Amino acid sequence: MRKIIVTILAVLSAILACAFFWLKGQGDYTPPVISFPHNEITFTEGEDKDILLKGVTAIDETDGDVSDTLVVESVIPMRDELRATVIYYAKDKSNNVGKATRTISYLTEETKEWVELPTEDPEDEPEQDGKTEPASSEDGADTKPDSAGGDVEARNTENAPQSAENPPAAEENTEEESNEEELPEGSPRITLKSDQVEVAQGSHINFLNYVEDITDDKDDRSWLWHQIYITGLKSLNLDVPGTYELYYTVTDSNRNVSNRAELTVIVK
Numbered sequence: 193m194r195k196i197i198v199t200i201l202a203v204l205s206a207i208l209a210c211a212f213f214w215l216k217g218q219g220d221y222t223p224p225v226i227s228f229p230h231n232e233i234t235f236t237e238g239e240d241k242d243i244l245l246k247g248v249t250a251i252d253e254t255d256g257d258v259s260d261t262l263v264v265e266s267v268i269p270m271r272d273e274l275r276a277t278v279i280y281y282a283k284d285k286s287n288n289v290g291k292a293t294r295t296i297s298y299l300t301e302e303t304k305e306w307v308e309l310p311t312e313d314p315e316d317e318p319e320q321d322g323k324t325e326p327a328s329s330e331d332g333a334d335t336k337p338d339s340a341g342g343d344v345e346a347r348n349t350e351n352a353p354q355s356a357e358n359p360p361a362a363e364e365n366t367e368e369e370s371n372e373e374e375l376p377e378g379s380p381r382i383t384l385k386s387d388q389v390e391v392a393q394g395s396h397i398n399f400l401n402y403v404e405d406i407t408d409d410k411d412d413r414s415w416l417w418h419q420i421y422i423t424g425l426k427s428l429n430l431d432v433p434g435t436y437e438l439y440y441t442v443t444d445s446n447r448n449v450s451n452r453a454e455l456t457v458i459v460k
Contacts, residue, residue: 225252228294275418378446388458
């Protein structure tokens with residue numbers, strides 16, 4: 193009798209095991225796959241997160257297109273405040289959840305204002321009163337002597353003998369010109385508002401504010417703004433008085449690296 197009971201229990205266990213594995217094989221346990229478009233996207237702080245869903249798709253092996261379940265879980269700005277990591281979720285009808293992340297360009301309200309500033313042409317700069325008036329003949333007369341005087345001074349300087357105390361300006365810029373020539377053709381160029389700044393101890397500074405301009409033969413200013421790399425931030429401590437060196441570079445879409453602009457930060 194005992195053998196019969198044991199045999200029956202063994203058969204039932206085998207049947208249950210077979211049923212379990214069969215049901216498991218029939219079930220859907222694969223999460224949907226989230227895919228992103230290839231185009232670059234820029235997100236500004238405070239914008240509706242729904243714009244981050246444009247072009248994003250979620251496809252499930254069983255249920256097909258489940259893009260309507262996509263949600264943006266969070267937008268996490270990186271330390272440079274130029275990029276952010278976006279976390280996406282999507283689920284299928286079996287409640288399998290798929291997760292994916294991507295890195296996008298990111299702007300704060302402050303950096304957005306900088307990027308959207310129009311490029312000013314000094315030749316087109318209006319007068320202080322906001323009115324543009326033709327130059328008078330008197331102004332023209334004043335201008336010409338200055339120009340002539342400048343030419344005479346330039347010629348005198350050119351013909352003057354060189355001395356140790358007054359080296360020619362060309363020699364002073366030799367190193368800078370040499371650095372410019374070393375850059376490959378088509379490389380971007382970055383300039384700073386100043387090469388030295390003094391900040392108070394304990395200040396909170398956005399060092400991107402010290403960038404004057406970025407130029408390139410192909411990429412626009414807004415895109416290049418997100419490719420700025422600052423070397424030296426790890427060693428910079430605004431809570432400790434001292435002198436620190438920061439180096440700014442930018443890389444364009446052709447992987448050309450710009451000149452290296454140096455900023456001396458003096459913490460007092």
